[in-house]
Amino acid sequence: MTLLSTATILGLAQRLLTQVAVAAVTLLIAALLLLTIGVSPLDAADAFWAGTFGSSTNAGTTLTQAVPLFLVALGWIVTEKAGRIQVGFPGQVVIGGCAAAAVGLHAESLPGPFAVLLCAVAGIAGGAMWAGIVAWLWASRGVLEIVSSLLLNLVAVQVLAWLVRGPLQGSLDKQPQSANFAPSTSWPAFPQIPGMTLSYDVLLAPVLAVGLVWVLSRTTFGFTVRASGGNVTAARWQGMDPVRAGASAIVASGAFAGLAGAALLFAGAAPWLSEGFEASVGFNGIAVALLARNSPIGAMVTAVVFSSLNVGSTSLQSLLDVPSTLTSVLQGAVIVLVLIAAAVAMRRRRTPPPVPEPSTLEASPRPATAGTGV
Amino acid sequence: MGVFDVAFLVSVLTIAAPVLLAANGELLAQRAGVMNVGLEGVMLSGAFCGYAVMCQVDNQMLGFLGGIAGGVLGAALMGILAIEARVDQIVAGIAIGILGYGVTAFLNQHFIPEPRTFDPLPRLAIPGLSALPVIGDVLFRQDLFIYATAIVVVSTAYALHRTTWGINLVAVGETPMAADAAGVSVRGVRWATVLLAGVAAGAAGAYVSIGDVGVFRDDMVGGRGYLAIAAVLFGMWRLRGVLLAVAIFATTDAIQLRLQSLDVIPREVWAVAAILLVPIVLRLATRADGTRTATALLTPPRLLVVAGSTVLVWFAIRPPDVSLPASLWLAMPYVLALVALAAAKASRHQAPSALTIPYVRSEA
Amino acid sequence: MTKRFGGFIANDSVDLEVGWGEVHALLGENGAGKTTLMRIVTGLYQPDDGDVVVDGTPVDFRRPEQALRAGIGMVHQHFTLVPTLTELENLALAPAAFPVRDGRRAALERAEQVERESGLRITPDRRVADASISERQRLEIVKLLCRGARILIFDEPGAALTPEEWEELARLMRRLADDGHAVILISHKMSEVFAVADQWTVLRGGAVAGTGAIADTTRERLVELMVGASIETRRVLEPVSPGAPALVIRDLTVPRDPDQPRGPKALDGVSLQLRAGEILGVAGVAGSGQAELVDTLLGVRRSTAGRIELAGKPYDDRTPAAFYAAGGALIAEDRHHVGMVGAMRLWENINLRTLRQRPLARRGVLDPRAARSRARKLMADYEVRATSENQPMGRLSGGNQQKAVLARELATSPSLVVAVQPVRGLDVRATEFVYRRLLEHRAQGGAVLLISMDLDEVLSLSDRILVLAHGRAQGALTAAEATRARVGELMTTQEAS
Amino acid sequence: GCGSSSSDSGEVADSGTVKVGFLSPAPRNDGGFTQYALVGVQDAVDAGDMELTSIVDNVAESQDQIEGLQTLAANNDVVIADGAVLNKAVAVVAPKYPDTHFVLVASDLDEFAENVSSVTVAVGLDAIVAGAVASMRSKSKKIGMIAGPEVPSSTAWYYGMKQGAALENPDTEVYQAYTNDYNDVGKAKQAAEAMIANGADQILSDLDSGSEGIYQAADAAAGTEVYNVFALHCDENPNIVGSGVVSWADVLKTSTTEAAAGDLPAGAISFGLESGALSFQFCDDKPSAEEKALVEKVTGEISDGTITPEENVLLPKPDYDFEQR
Ligand SMILES: Nc1ncnc2c1ncn2[C@@H]1O[C@H](COP(=O)(O)OP(=O)(O)OP(=O)(O)O)[C@@H](O)[C@H]1O
Ligand SMILES: Nc1ncnc2c1ncn2[C@@H]1O[C@H](COP(=O)(O)OP(=O)(O)OP(=O)(O)O)[C@@H](O)[C@H]1O
């Protein structure tokens, strides 16, 4: 009993120590890089803090920008639990955003809350639809979801490029941008915060995180999804429909990504559609989830960390003339270090994984022997 | 004015070569179980290091060696993360992608005072063969890199299918436990393939910078790394598939550049599109037991394909007066790839079972 | 040798001595630590304490490769073969000094030499995925011999074999020992042990409970050492008057390859009837159509002809869900693949089906508290040993996994239980326990379709026996008619031309 | 090196020194548009009592652009937003910082704002001249233009060349191709090769560092000639004929200086041929007398209104204060 608790305490202490070590090493690297270009690390820390949490306005921006990352992370978590590897988030964010924009540009006459809701739903539908292609190809044509989702990302980029030059183009001088969305369609912001930078969509984060945890752990749907993710064949033999579970999970994750797309456009500072609005949220969201070890609650924290890296780098640039390339270096270094730290922390507690399960990348949703195919 | 002339074929080869070489290396790594989605970053590292060496010594051979070293550096990071620390490969790849861009752009801005330009690799005509009509110009009047890529692809095929090393590699990606039990070092094989993938990606990156055009720009690999990964996946982890995928990507890309300049899409393009659709239609019409029937075509998605090809044939006879937006052309290779995958019902060739799964023998 | 997993001691100062030229049986209950000990000897696990000494030299294996170099090889229960490669390629799989060479040729030569020495033959160009279990096992042995193994460890090799195949393996083990090899055999079957072994060692709770020569001991003594008490193994089949038909199969025909409905048949016009309160044994050598029969019952494989009735109702729309809804239950042969989700917790696995229904789930919402307490109760009833109901299923010892599966399948009082090799990998006590459960089930009016390759099992439990050979029902015998010889004869009927 | 100085952040200085901030979606060393503009700003800063406090480059995404502009606006008196895509971001940020003057380069705002001046250059006019010259020099009577992304400031070159070529020879065909990246050398090379294969022998490069690819394609295909934009680069490649020179440096120097002094009017300002910011220039040894005359003539006719720009040659005029210089 006492032995166990000492061990737990030691384990906790060790994890804490590694976290601290990571932070220290990252800071050290950052400091060295800053010194090479002649910027004082202390000034930089100051500027970083000022840009991210130094004022309530900036803190609002940081939190608001964390929301899309977090939503994508939730999408990843859903598919991960279902044992599917879907990496189509950039595409789903883009298409969700496009759908939301298409609706938002025509929704100015609607009353505020209703218009906001409608745009969010359009985003969800767009993302889910785009992921639906992945799900369909997987479920009925046996195309690996990782392949189709990757290819669809590249298609989505072109769809957006076409939309902002064609049907949705709407700026005076024919830039590849849509017109501005009517203020009524944007998520309202907390009035307490100067600059109104914090949109109410941050409330989505805790609600959806708790909701997802609940669905996965407390509903038959979540149970089916997890069982299918754990062992497709066993799930099937136990009377579940792992194909449907997997496909639903893919569509659901697309819905999260689509909502992220809508949030980027309607809860951010830039109320118009433009190329590149996706801002790498799709892939960074995966990193957010994985660094949180696929925990929806943990993802809330890692999403804020990621978004502060991003917001902070802009402020480093504009206040201290730190080049954007340096901040990319730092972002990459942080991910690498956090990964290594997580690995080190897990090393001690690691026992071999259970008896090897069939590959998570298994293409065919049904075993080859199945005669009950479509 | 032909769209499909010798110059077209040459540009297909030029576009294809670096992607193919990188994809070839990545194929080996993935067959051994390691996926590096940060290949773009590794290629950038190769592109920059090659350029940086050129700036110092102005020698293409050394430049390419520098590029290879850069690629190996990026790959080594992947190896440390994926094989040693056993972290999630996808996040590791994302990090390497970000780092590759950031580090090369940063170094380029701060340590290369003046942008330089160099001569690209010269084209070497192979005596005799280069005199052949069409083929000679396309295949045997190329630069050294393209010849080298061809050699590498052939050697890869040989290594994968004809050597113990190939067997070991496939086993490591498929059932690492079995390889381990047989005494094959899972770590060793994975390291070797990851580093080889780094060599390939580094050389491909160097080709993009100093080989093809002789300059370096931030982010100049421009998505070729992602394309290489897409090719490996679309090629279903088979060398033949990868070749086909790269060929499709390169061809549509080359066509796209051609057609942009023209106002109207010429008839031959429609004809080729129609011809490409035929095997897909046949495929869809083929029942599981190998018999072909027209009735198998009567499901909505299949009807759509049939209708599409009919329209294309009609267009080939009477070209419509349309030009399509560039986006459509740019999206075309990926859409084609998806249609082909759906038609092929690709379930038979599966991913290596242990792809992206770290190997843990027992409690470490 | 001592090995701990966290706080749990799997091997507790174990001493084991094996001489050249002997077959040494390693015995013990499920979870006694046999596999763990052998994994240490072969370099898969690192011991916390203790030494391995080969030929007087202490060795320290960090990798299986080193053990193999020292001549120690193990045939694992889960084969270490690469299914996508051919048998020859699996033999060629080896660290190569000069890797660009093609090792296939040399491997073929060595395989031929092994064939000359031991009579073991492989099919070089067949993909391992297409080989049967016993063929894979043979390949594993050839692989070890090719690599020059002199100490061979077999972990429950009999579990997956037909009696004939077992006989062949037993002969081989003897011959290897006579040639001077050392053989370690892990087994739960006393018959196997007494047939081949010279020496025995019993593990109990991770420690050595006793060791000695087979010639100087008895079954009862070994069983007592293993489980701490003697076990009543005599069974009498109380006559039960059979009730209504629980399962009727008429003229079932199933193609071997689902993609070729007109190709060779795995089941060819098989009919059978199983009544409530009856155990129908299905005997047959592996590959006679048993697997396809189960697949078809579950609806994961399509038949081209024939009808099935479950509990008196036609069962045409076959899916796993419909099978269970009609009162079916399945103890699957390959539990790792189809019977459990290793990464999920024990309580979730025990409730894999019930958790989606009332009363554990209402309107799609689960009641984990109730599910956990149900799991705890079943664990007690079925003697599932685990640290708690929260332990991941994959971390249980093989025998306990099987008991958890049994608990899941039998606890819902199904009307029909399809039991495929139900005691595979179970220790003596657990085996007795399972048999008792099946008989209780029968006594309560349940029907059991017992599919097994173990003739003794089929003979001792069944009211009637159906023999399958080459996908055809070769005959149905009553318990009274069935003798080993008679059944064996039907099982090996040559295919009608 | 970028030659910028770091400074203390904080409130706008009371002293007379005017603080200037610069934000660009492209990298500062793009060898083209951004780099020229920076030169102009630096010149202005060096000449007056100004300080260039910081350069924020490579901000591709709207939210980041808005944040960058906000931080710059909070710490500077003049903020240069150097790129057409910044139009909406400036429209969002400018009203929040009424004391800061914004200079939006190469684009107009959708709506008028008191503290924003947008400065553009009518590149299409230059393109008309370039098109006429290229058409005259072309043997195949096929000419082309290659640009990065397909945006109005690039298509203006195409439509201008089309109009100019038609003036010289109605049968001349004009091609366009977009590589989607001003700096992708490889793509540019392939696009140029494709265009050459289609018969074009005169190619205008509306690219920054991507131009290198066009030079190489031209080197490989004898008889192909290249035109640059923005500046003369005659020494970079022997095939270069001339350039549709647009002196962004001059435009930015003028604008920055005026903005710092508070003299730059709000609204849209378009620099044309008269301002001297725009001109077609030959490399020394290239032009024949006839071609020189053609340039004179077309330039003159544009200035005196004989030639009126066709659709898409000029960006649409905003409906608020507009000044043509
Ligand atoms: N890697 C591991 N981590 C934690 N516990 C383990 C591990 N491997 C084995 N155990 C535990 O150690 C004990 C001994 O397991 P072992 O597999 O050696 O038993 P066994 O004698 O082979 O049993 P069986 O007859 O069921 O095969 C079991 O309780 C098992 O749960
Ligand atoms: N990778 C692993 N991680 C955790 N536990 C493991 C692992 N591999 C094996 N074990 C445990 O080691 C023990 C023995 O594993 P093994 O696969 O040999 O099972 P077994 O009891 O012999 O199985 P079976 O009865 O199915 O043939 C089991 O307790 C299993 O749970």
Ligand SMILES: [Mg+2]
């Ligand atoms: Mg065991």
Ligand SMILES: [Mg+2]
């Ligand atoms: Mg066991």
